[in-house]
Amino acid sequence: xxxxxxxxxxxxxxxxxxxxxxxxxxxxxxxxxxxxxxxxxxxxxxxxxxxxxxxxxxxxxxxxxxxxxxxxxxxxxxxxxxxxxxxxxxxxxxxxxxxxxxxxxxxxxxxxxxxxxxxxxxxxxxxxxxxxxxxxxxxxxxxxxxxxxxxxxxxxxxxxxxxxxxxxxxxxxxxxxxxxxxxxxxxxxxxxxxxxxxxxxxxxxxxxxxxxxxxxxxxxxxxxxxxxxxxxxxxxxxxxxxxxxxxxxxxxxxxxxxxxxxxxxxxxxxxxxxxxxxxxxxxxxxxxxx
Amino acid sequence: xxxxxxxxxxxxxxxxxxxxxxxxxxxxxxxxxxxxxxxxxxxxxxxxxxxxxxxxxxxxxxxxxxxxxxxxxxxxxxxxxxxxxxxxxxxxxxxxxxxxxxxxxxxxxxxxxxxxxxxxxxxxxxxxxxxxxxxxxxxxxxxxxxxxxxxxxxxxxxxxxxxxxxxxxxxxxxxxxxxxxxxxxxxxxxxxxxxxxxxxxxxxxxxxxxxxxxxxxxxxxxxxxxxxxxxxxxxxxxxxxxxxxxxxxxxxxxxxxxxxxxxxxxxxxxxxxxxxxxxxxxxxxxxxxxxxxxxxxxxxxxxxxxxxxxxxxxxxxxxxxxxxxxxxxxxxxxxxxxxxxxxxxxxxxxxxxxxxxxxxxxxxxxxxxxxxxxxxxxxxxxxxxxxxxxxxxxxxxxxxxxxxxxxxxxxxxxxxxxxxxxxxxxxxxxxxxxxxxxxxxxxxxxxxxxxxxxxxxxxxxxxxxxxxxxxxxxxxxxxxxxxxxxxxxxxxxxxxxxxxxxxxxxxxxxxxxxxxxxxxxxxxxxxxxxxxxxxxxxxxxxxxxxxxxxxxxxxxxxxxxxxxxxxxxxxxxxxxxxxxxxxxxxxxxxxxxxxxxxxxxxxxxxxxxxxxxxxxxxxxxxxxxxxxxxxxxxxxxxxxxxxxxxxxxxxxxxxxxxxxxxxxxxxxx
Numbered sequence: 001x002x003x004x005x006x007x008x009x010x011x012x013x014x015x016x017x018x019x020x021x022x023x024x025x026x027x028x029x030x031x032x033x034x035x036x037x038x039x040x041x042x043x044x045x046x047x048x049x050x051x052x053x054x055x056x057x058x059x060x061x062x063x064x065x066x067x068x069x070x071x072x073x074x075x076x077x078x079x080x081x082x083x084x085x086x087x088x089x090x091x092x093x094x095x096x097x098x099x100x101x102x103x104x105x106x107x108x109x110x111x112x113x114x115x116x117x118x119x120x121x122x123x124x125x126x127x128x129x130x131x132x133x134x135x136x137x138x139x140x141x142x143x144x145x146x147x148x149x150x151x152x153x154x155x156x157x158x159x160x161x162x163x164x165x166x167x168x169x170x171x172x173x174x175x176x177x178x179x180x181x182x183x184x185x186x187x188x189x190x191x192x193x194x195x196x197x198x199x200x201x202x203x204x205x206x207x208x209x210x211x212x213x214x215x216x217x218x219x220x221x222x223x224x225x226x227x228x229x230x231x232x233x234x235x236x237x238x239x240x241x242x243x244x245x246x247x248x249x250x251x252x253x254x255x256x257x258x259x260x261x262x263x264x265x266x267x268x269x270x271x272x273x274x275x276x277x278x279x280x281x282x283x284x285x286x287x288x289x290x
Numbered sequence: 291x292x293x294x295x296x297x298x299x300x301x302x303x304x305x306x307x308x309x310x311x312x313x314x315x316x317x318x319x320x321x322x323x324x325x326x327x328x329x330x331x332x333x334x335x336x337x338x339x340x341x342x343x344x345x346x347x348x349x350x351x352x353x354x355x356x357x358x359x360x361x362x363x364x365x366x367x368x369x370x371x372x373x374x375x376x377x378x379x380x381x382x383x384x385x386x387x388x389x390x391x392x393x394x395x396x397x398x399x400x401x402x403x404x405x406x407x408x409x410x411x412x413x414x415x416x417x418x419x420x421x422x423x424x425x426x427x428x429x430x431x432x433x434x435x436x437x438x439x440x441x442x443x444x445x446x447x448x449x450x451x452x453x454x455x456x457x458x459x460x461x462x463x464x465x466x467x468x469x470x471x472x473x474x475x476x477x478x479x480x481x482x483x484x485x486x487x488x489x490x491x492x493x494x495x496x497x498x499x500x501x502x503x504x505x506x507x508x509x510x511x512x513x514x515x516x517x518x519x520x521x522x523x524x525x526x527x528x529x530x531x532x533x534x535x536x537x538x539x540x541x542x543x544x545x546x547x548x549x550x551x552x553x554x555x556x557x558x559x560x561x562x563x564x565x566x567x568x569x570x571x572x573x574x575x576x577x578x579x580x581x582x583x584x585x586x587x588x589x590x591x592x593x594x595x596x597x598x599x600x601x602x603x604x605x606x607x608x609x610x611x612x613x614x615x616x617x618x619x620x621x622x623x624x625x626x627x628x629x630x631x632x633x634x635x636x637x638x639x640x641x642x643x644x645x646x647x648x649x650x651x652x653x654x655x656x657x658x659x660x661x662x663x664x665x666x667x668x669x670x671x672x673x674x675x676x677x678x679x680x681x682x683x684x685x686x687x688x689x690x691x692x693x694x695x696x697x698x699x700x701x702x703x704x705x706x707x708x709x710x711x712x713x714x715x716x717x718x719x720x721x722x723x724x725x726x727x728x729x730x731x732x733x734x735x736x737x738x739x740x741x742x743x744x745x746x747x748x749x750x751x752x753x754x755x756x757x758x759x760x761x762x763x764x765x766x767x768x769x770x771x772x773x774x775x776x777x778x779x780x781x782x783x784x785x786x787x788x789x790x791x792x793x794x795x796x797x798x799x800x801x802x803x804x805x806x807x808x809x810x811x812x813x814x815x816x817x818x819x820x821x822x823x824x825x826x827x828x829x830x831x832x833x834x835x836x837x838x839x840x841x842x843x844x845x846x847x848x849x850x851x852x853x854x855x856x857x858x859x860x861x862x863x864x865x866x867x868x869x870x871x872x873x874x875x876x877x878x879x880x881x882x883x884x885x886x887x888x889x890x891x892x893x894x895x896x897x898x899x900x901x902x903x904x905x906x907x908x909x910x911x912x913x914x915x916x917x918x919x920x921x922x923x924x925x926x927x928x929x930x931x932x933x934x935x936x937x938x939x940x941x942x943x944x945x946x947x948x949x950x951x952x953x954x955x956x957x958x959x
């Protein structure tokens with residue numbers, strides 16, 4: 001009874017690497033369309049149709065990238081029209097659209113991924129690899145906002161002392177430099193307290209272990225298994241289903257293996273949506289029984 | 291059984307001629323709660339650090355520390371880390387990781403403890419300390435009190451034999467601080483954990499301590515049960531001022547018998563030893579020379595009876611007369627009104643407040659009118675239709691709980707935050723009209739809560755030169771700190787240097803955010819004196835504080851802040867005597883016994899006035915109800931008052947006058 005966000009972060013990471021990685025290394029339009037559709041639908045299932053402005057920005061970026069390529073690249077045999085003595089070709093336009101779609105799909109996958117992977121989950125993933133690295137990251141994650149808020153406090157304190165003159169750019173720049181230099185002292189000074197607190201609790205007295213609030217359940221293994229299997233099937237299947245953009249658009253004949261590859265990638269791309277919807281259905285079903 | 295034994299411990303820091311700790315020997319039994327006190331720089335912190343091997347400073351040391359019979363050096367790294375837990379002052383800098391649960395796990399991770407064991411211990415700790423609700427949170431989201439509790443839990447998870455705390459509540463607000471101390475008490479009582487604590491907030495720590503250790507100039511001055519130690523402190527006012535209110539009262543009235551330590555003991559002590567025929571001190575004549583209403587209120591007096599000195603009020607009358615002469619209000623009508631002390635209403639109190647104020651100034655220094663402020667579009671209002679007036683040349687204290695918007699008010703007044711509605715006026719001019727930072731030049735300045743944010747340079751001298759501070763003009767001396775780094779100073783010294791820097795802009799209005807945070811009692815008294823001197827020079831001071839004792843001693847007017855608005859204000863005597871919870875320890879001890887006595891000095895003065903009344907038979911019932919102070923003690927106290935009666939009576943008027951004068955009109959000299 002869990003959505004993909006509640007799966008073990010390691011399994012989630014494996015899934016996202018599989019789906020986004022395939023997109024990144026493939027320019028196959030079928031894959032790109034599936035990936036983009038999967039990424040968008042998952043994002044909307046998670047977030048609903050809110051904050052459409054951010055989507056508009058992404059769409060504009062998509063258009064920009066799609067149209068930029070034919071203006072820069074003049075490869076290809078089908079000339080659509082000539083602009084400033086430069087041919088604008090169909091192939092370059094299609095390639096631009098494909099590349100933009102690829103970037104957009106990857107961006108949307110990672111938008112969902114960053115929503116799911118809060119800092120503690122990220123640390124867990126790193127902690128599996130190296131406990132020491134996880135600790136350093138954890139400290140860094142804590143320190144950056146602490147540093148930021150202290151800079152803000154110092155700025156306000158100095159402003160109330162009348163030591164800043166807002167109307168003068170040079171003055172405020174010099175003020176900024178002074179604040180930065182004192183912040184270095186501050187960080188070192190208080191770093192000593194943190195270091196004391198660490199040694200007092202036995203840091204460095206032996207081999208560290210790593211504790212986390214996550215554990216592997218059966219479903220996590222299944223998710224990882226499915227992701228890996230679908231990934232392998234996709235790559236084998238797509239081996240002989242190629243698509244060439246230059247010099248002319250050329251698709252190899254779609255064979256059985258190619259079809260299987262496409263289907264398996266489609267499943268992979270829509271896996272989160274399927275899981276999410278399955279849970280909703282299951283929940284509704286249970287509720288109607290209650 | 292001795293758990294910790296210290297033998298002839300001495301320590302000298304490198305490049306220092308005098309040792310920080312000299313020949314200290316004492317031992318702590320298992321399950322004891324030991325409080326350590328002493329002036330700043332008396333070697334308390336050094337002593338504590340020497341007890342924890344990992345934190346011991348570098349330098350020349352001699353002597354031995356035994357833990358459970360084993361020498362400190364002989365412990366393994368693992369044992370040394372586990373067996374002594376150490377909690378320091380600044381809550382946020384002791385935290386290592388970003389998540390609450392990770393912080394809890396940190397110590398055990400260092401020991402290489404397997405995950406399943408960590409999980410069990412974390413569960414145990416989180417339940418015991420009530421951390422479950424914020425278990426998943428980021429540490430940055432926690433309040434100061436929660437952070438410190440987390441630090442404690444993160445240490446306790448290693449199951450230490452001894453817990454050492456170095457001023458753990460110095461950076462906390464009073465409520466979080468007493469919660470923290472209550473937790474320590476619980477650990478001590480329930481788990482018989484041995485605790486050594488250095489604290490400024492002795493008010494709450496001493497009553498629960500088994501032993502009190504006093505340090506002076508690196509030497510151990512006393513180590514015994516708190517009562518015995520406090521009784522021996524008669525000759526040391528700088529140490530005595532940090533003691534609980536009840537103990538200070540005991541000394542202020544030259545008490546004999548068993549020294550009271552907490553509020554209820556103090557209350558019983560007053561009721562057992564002193565009468566309350568005179569319930570109220572005569573009002574002070576206002577410092578500006580205009581006579582205020584001088585009244586002696588006695589309980590036996592009848593309402594409306596004018597010019598009657600009630601039978602027991604004789605000495606009081608002498609006191610008030612003497613005082614009105616002294617303040618030059620000769621010839622002015624001094625009405626001695628006797629009215630029932632219990633009929634004083636809130637309206638009355640406001641009246642008194644107005645009188646006190648009108649005598650000073652009608653001009654407003656700071657005025658907030660219908661101010662609304664919020665930190666984000668979708669966040670709730672922090673200031674909600676706030677109306678506030680601060681008059682010129684007064685000390686105004688804004689009290690209130692955490693998150694009630696006190697500090698926000700200060701930032702809005704200083705123009706650091708922009709309210710979305712309402713007007714802020716400083717000396718009659720709206721903030722907008724102060725163009726080009728002129729607000730911060732010779733007009734207004736603010737001392738922030740974290741004084742470290744004021745410092746930008748490497749030495750105090752550079753700091754003051756940069757700000758063009760005229761050190762000779764200051765009402766305090768900081769020349770001895772010149773070559774030090776601002777971060778190396780003690781809390782009190784940092785406060786003074788920051789104040790010097792802030793005063794360099796020659797402000798007329800000084801805003802202070804929690805000025806007494808992290809100050810020890812002695813430094814706090816010094817700070818109050820400075821505030822009064824600044825006021826005497828014509829400055830207006832607005833202080834946001836949690837510290838009711840500070841407000842009672844220092845303020846001309848106090849206001850209680852609640853949910854973005856001021857809900858009550860008045861002169862301290864009225865303000866604190868109308869509150870029942872949010873009030874001073876002195877008023878808690880003597881509240882329903884004497885009227886309007888909100889400081890220890892006032893209560894002590896009243897006690898002296900009432901002393902000559904020999905204890906009547908009827909009082910016995912009351913005193914036996916007081917529990918610890920039995921009949922035996924009563925008799926003793928009775929003897930004492932009897933003996934002191936004659937000479938006391940003579941001194942009384944004078945004594946009362948002096949304490950009173952320094953107490954409340956001190957600032958307007």
